[in-house]
Amino acid sequence: MHAMQYELTLPARYDMGIIRERVARRGHLLDDWDGLGLKAYLMRERGLRGSPVNQYAPFYLWNTVDGMNAFLWGGGFQGVSDDFGRPPARQWTGLAYEEGGGSHARFAMRRRQPVPDGAPLADAVEGAVGDVGRSAAQDGAVLAAAAVDTSRWELVHFSLWEHVPAADGDVFEVLHLSAPGRDTLPRGRRW
Structure with a gap:
């Protein structure tokens, strides 16, 4: 499993209805993308739920590197680049994935944190794996995942x-949630 996300931070007065319409019109295009576990089309609006910015920030969980590369180099990502410029696409190596008991994803939570300097790496990633299980077990959780970027720790x-x-x-x-390979995302700890 590989995680990927790019963020488009938009002006404070940007009409976020444009993003909603874009996703309504184009979101289905990845509903059967080979190698994709899931793509969550995410948006946050300045002043709502603690957000300081307007942002469009899709998050992906890939089953295969080939699928991710086909998206990046084979045309899927080109639409974003054409319309908004080419944002950096962050990538993380998957550590753990679990399904929750919820059925309809309406909200997403993303937390990034450094791997503490001097801490044993095994302890840091085991903590992340434990967080995945605890999150997925909560009422209303649809799924949870953790991943690591070793270039930034x-x-x-x-x-x-x-x-x-x-x-x-x-x-x-x-x-919108495109999830053609969600049922084949590997569960549990990934090593």
Whole structure:
């Protein structure tokens, strides 16, 4: 499993209805993308749920690197680049994934944190794996995942929810969920 996200931070007075319409018109294009576990089309609006910015920030969980590369180099990502410029696409190596009991993803939570200097790496990632299990077990959780960027030694925790989560992190509204390979995302710890 591989995680990926790009963020488009938009002007404070940007009409976020444009993003909603874009996703309504184009979101279905990845509903059957080969190698994609899921893509959560995420948006947050300045002043809502603690957001300091207007932002469109899709989050992906990929089953295969080939699928991710086909998206980046084979045309899927080109639409974003054409319309907004080419944003950096952050990538993380998957550590853990679990399904929750919730059924309809309306909100997402993302928390990024550094792997503490001097801490044993195994302890840091085991903590992230434990967080995934605890998040997925909460009422209203649809799924939870954790991944690591070893170039920055950064952990990312990602979860989808039926309601606004009580956890710390950035809260996004889910506009659409493309999940052609969600049922084949590997569960549990990934090593």
